[in-house]
Amino acid sequence: MILEIADIRIHPGQQAEFDAAIQRGINEVICHAKGFSGFKINHGIESPERYVLMIYWETLENHTVDFRESPAFLQWRAIVGPFFAQAPVVEHFNLLAKSA
Template sequence: MILESAQLQVKPGMMNDFESNFRKASAIISQMPGYIEHELHKCVEHENKYLLLVKWQSITHHEVGFRQSPQYQEWKALLHHFYDPFPEVEHYIQIRLTTDK
């Protein structure tokens, strides 16, 4: 499993529209092959800052399956005009902190 992380800076005054459009975009991403789940968190200290976390089966499911799909164009049209600056996306793998005995 891969965890995609993106800090989203939404242009001032556009948070309500962003959140509304994100609800629509959620239906798009949740139908993609390799998608597991996603969460959107709003920052407490900065009202226009969000954290997007998406779990994918693999990086390929995200980078190729989603980003090179027609559905990504819909996602992009719904969301990308809200960001300033455009977010940096990173991928993480989980480190197991316990050992099985």
């Protein structure tokens, strides 16, 4: 299992619209991607323009190749991209340990 973390910054004052857009993008596009296994979205309290999107993939290639190189990625970016104040910072992680 691979965890993708995207640190997203949006333009000020667009939180309500972005909240709807990111959920729509997940439900309409990403949930149907090969290897998709779940997600979480966290919204900043001290920095209301900051979001942390966590997506779980079966393999790294499910994200970097199967999704990123597909037309679905363009659909996703068309939904959420207009809100970005800057390009999201995206990294991938392997699980080291977890609670019971």
